Amino acid sequence: MDQPLPDPVRFAPLYAPLLAVPEAADGCFVIARAAQSLDGYIATRDGESFWVGGPEDLAHTHRLRSLCDAVVVGASTVRTDNPQLTTRLVAGPSPVRVVLDTERRLAGHYRVFTGEGPETLLLCAPDIAGDSTFGTARAVKVRRGSYGLDIEAILAALAERGLRRILIEGGGITVASFLQSGALDRLHVTIAPLLMGGGIPAFPLPPVDRLADASRFGWTIHPLGGDLLVDIPLIRRV
Secondary structure, three states: OOOOOOHHHHOHHHHHHHHOOOOOOOOOEEEEEEEEOOOOEEEOOOOOOOOOOOHHHHHHHHHHHHHOOEEEEEHHHHHHHOOOOOOOOOOOOOOEEEEEOOOOOOOOOOHHHOOOOOOEEEEEOOOOOOOOEEOOEEEEEOOEOOOOEOHHHHHHHHHHOOOOEEEEEEOHHHHHHHHHOOOOOEEEEEEOOOOOOOOEEOOOOOOOOOHHHOOOOOOEEEEEOOEEEEEEEOOOOO
């Protein structure tokens, strides 16, 4: 009977590309991840997403965090999930936590803004008033884009702080914004054997009129417990 491969060997094809020298001019490597049902939803209509993927997918998320300098989430993810964004399930350092809150509407009681833990940056628009700190977080002004904060400006603000390996963790609008802007080097999508019949779509992108206009990618499939992980290499344009 074949013996199972040890984790470092088994996961090398999945994680080794994330450690390559960044090729983009800004020196950043940007990866996004999502976990979706078989029919393409990341949460119920009320926002429940614990857990679409299985325990192995959760551990995978923590491994990605441990390999990155910063983990980025939108304000809705903080409001709905109240995440810690740490690497408590795996060995390795926790990344700097970055919250995108264009209008600075989040309350200060969420876990990323209180207590001990990794550093947190709150990114908001330059025309929004507020102190330079927000709880334990530091507020950083970033110019507006066509929707929310400008993607290129977000990456520049993080690179200025030495945060060049960046994980875009959620939610769907944030991941879709980076994907649509051409700001991703890699995309990891976990597909769970789960049918939801409706909810929040994984990629809320503008629809195409013809299949010929749809984006088509190459990918590699990795079993992840009872789920499937799709690893998609991309070419950054931003």
